[in-house]
Amino acid sequence: MDRGQALKTTIPEEDYMTSGHIACSGCAAPIAMRYCLKVLGEKTIMVVPACCWTIIAGPFPYSSLKVPLLHTAFETTAAAASGVRATLDIKGDTETTVVGWAGDGGTFDIGIQALSGAVERNENILYICYDNEAYMNTGIQRSSATPWGAWTTTTPAERPEDKPKKDIIEILVAHQIPYAATATVAYPHDLMAKVNKAKGIKGSRFIHILSPCPPGWRMPDELTIKASRLAVQTGIFPLYEVESGRKYTITVPRKEGVPVGEYLKLQRRFAHLKPEDYDTIQNNVDRAYDRLLRKVKQSETL
Amino acid sequence: MKKILMGNHAVSYGALLSRVEVIAAYPITPQTQVVEELSKMCAQGKLKARYINVESEHSAMAACIAAEQAGARTFTATSSHGLTLMHELLHWAAGARLPIVMANINRSMAPGWSIWTDQNDSLSQRDTGWLQIYCESNQEVFDSIIQAYKIAERVLLPVMVVLDAFVLSHTYEPVDIPEQELVDQFLSKLDYPYKLDVKNPCSFGSLLPPEYYLELRYKMQKAMEEAHDVIIKVDKEYQQMFGRSYGGLVEEYRTEDAELVLVASSTVASTARMVVEQLRDEGVKVGMIKMRFFRPFPTQEVVNALKGKKKVAVIDRNISYGQGGIFCEEIRSVLYNIDQHERPPVFGYIAGLGGRDITPTTIREILSHTLKEDKPKENIIWIGVKH
Missing domain, CATH: 3.40.50.920 (Rossmann fold)
Structure with missing residues (x-):
């Protein structure tokens, strides 16, 4: 690069989030919101249930968003988004994107009924789940998105989480959702490409963003991007999309030779795990990745 | 025009003539004919509304709240366990000062299962901030739905119109259905002052520190007090236009x-x-x-x-x-x-x-x-x- 030539970012400059939001330092959730809004633009209405973002958005009379924001009850994101959509439809507004923006608790657990209902009806909404893998806003209690082996305050080290993480994408695919995808903030172009694709599709769309939480994962603040990247490279959180409920595509392949331990050892929520636990996780991740590859292959022949 | 209507259909006609724009509802005995009739009205184009077949009453109220907050006149109907499932969101609707109107068919609470009438479902919603109207006839049911929108949209609180299971809901009575133009004169278009609008982005329902919360609740009580005179006025206006009055509050x-x-x-x-x-x-x-x-x-x-x-x-x-x-x-x-x-x-x-x-x-x-x-x-x- 020539000296004097300005470094040019390939990320759009427009921002629909302000500084001064009150997320914990190192939180991936505001980063995810920022990237998503850069793509979605000002014609967006956000619906946010009880979750970390209730706080991040700022208390009355402040808001860290430059788009309209409707706070809603914990379990109602998808139903409330359906309601906003219905009004826009009846008023003839076809341009505005209605986004449900919820954490893993509000999506995998308490909100799954409303989500299933909305997706089954194929409501014209974009649902984005930022998944920090536990009830972080209430102080790190396990959710059905908490991975096997993890410590939380309700799965203490003496008896850590003993269930696998719920496969939310497969649940949505079973609804034949027009578009579902995973993303992380370590791959912003991939994330934004998916949001852009989702924006252009009519019907229900779902994006699952892994959202590292330094306090909850017992991890230094500066490791958010690294942890996000390693989640992808190890295959723990593969980046892929499913179109029309059947066409699987891996958008960023995992990296050969990066063991799960690279990811696990960054986080003290896994500090109690023994070498054989690492092996168990490695085996499960390998098997799940193989299954995903088979789905990709299978969908190529469809 | 006089029609012979069951109480439930009197509710549907009330919503039709009030020109509701979004309906989100879930079926429950003995409310079902309310929503069946409304879906038919929407499907046939008699009512230009979006009808959302939600998967629960909880989602019905959540969708109504969001739709109303986006600026549409909304409606739902329920009964008994459906109403009590909504309880959390009844607080929400009133706290957000949304003029939603809902019909509730009074039905007893289980166990044991009972589909028959008593008032415990609606009266247990006493402290949610909803106005409640208890009706005696199908004509009053129909008239109260229209009055309810006018009252709700003046005081910015939601209104529940209540009728007895079977004794009214499934009983046929003659109901005078006025001309749409007259109802349009009585009930002007909803112009909700605070709504979700991409041209004027605002945040609704955000975290409210103790320094503000008390004042908002004070204002809700003041709106309830103001509702007293509004109810009487609306009932009088209704009488002038349609020839029927119910004495206001009693x-x-x-x-x-x-x-x-x-x-x-x-x-x-x-x-x-x-x-x-x-x-x-x-x-x-x-x-x-x-x-x-x-x-x-x-x-x-x-x-x-x-x-x-x-x-x-x-x-x-x-x-x-x-x-x-x-x-x-x-x-x-x-x-x-x-x-x-x-x-x-x-x-x-x-x-x-x-x-x-x-x-x-x-x-x-x-x-x-x-x-x-x-x-x-x-x-x-x-x-x-x-x-």
């Missing part, structure tokens, strides 16, 4: 020279009116007040109607366990501060829970018991309990 029937006043609500008021007439013919100085509104509570009307009377008998088709009939307790409470010599003894009767019929004989029994005793011996006088 209806007094032959109370002027009455020594004993019976207090009733919903369809029980209809039966009671007949019994009062019969007893008058027999020379008994009895009258009735029909409690049309439960929230806001018609304190002044109740005091004016009951002070100085010899006795009051309240029929409650509901119970607050550990206390008594809910109407009765509230009536005793508002009479407490009037002069002692003007304060009548209040007899509290509980009858008809779980849809057991309250017949003219039941009401006669209640009145003769009241006439016989000087004062109530018990807090609750149970009618018809089999031992």
